[in-house]
Amino acid sequence: MGDLAVFVDQVTLLRDWLRGLDIAGLVGVHVWAGGLPTTPTDPATPAITVRRIPGGYIDGPLELVDLQFDVWATTIPVAARVAGALTTQLVTCGRVALGSIDGCDVAFIGVDELTLASGHVPDLSDPNYQRYLVTGRGVFAAKPTP
């Protein structure tokens, strides 16, 4: 049987992979799926949050998923540095086996460079946090675990 596109929760697998990379040598394991944790109320930074946003489609064995990454830091230069390192990682990673979920082996094939956008956006809700936004279309492949 060839590759199959299967709806799985890629975001938590992506989070786990990013946690192992220690992006920019600064982030360590502070990568979260969804938003920043609410407890403690001042989570460690720099940190990255990743979430799925509406959009994307399935193309044969591939699922193209629109992703929003937020880099959180206390200063703009640190946020920019982490965002730069994250972007490089997303574009140059090649095919990465993320692991198995729901009976499927899931691989991340990177973010389509043409869809990448990033920029500094202050956060209205908390002036102590600086934020760099990185969005792009991630490409995933999934096939049933043998």
Add this chain to the structure above:
Amino acid sequence: MSEDVTVTLNDSAVAALLNSPDGPIGIDLLKRGIRVETDVKRRLKQTGKGRVYEKYKPRRTHRASAPGDAPATDLGHLGASYGRALGHDGRGLFVQVGTGLKVGLFLEIGTRTIDPRPALRPALAKAAD
């Protein structure tokens, strides 16, 4: 038998094609911008699936959007604020679609405490697909 063919581009005509807002590229860009703008406004008009609020001045009941969905219209200010414009910079013609309201940006991308409610990016992605 072979023949040499020389093609000479008319530089000023090419420049006009690439840079004139009234040329075919400018018109096509504007059409795409209108398509995205229309799609955003359509998304904003959908009924929310989130929490219900009693609001005043004027008194009304508003069902907000659920996280991940486009913002649900209340009085319609956000939808009315979206527009598009054809522009030109050092790289040539471009069309921009957006809103001047800050709330539009923060609904689109969320904040530290509010989940994103994207309307513009899905519309852009749909236009590109």
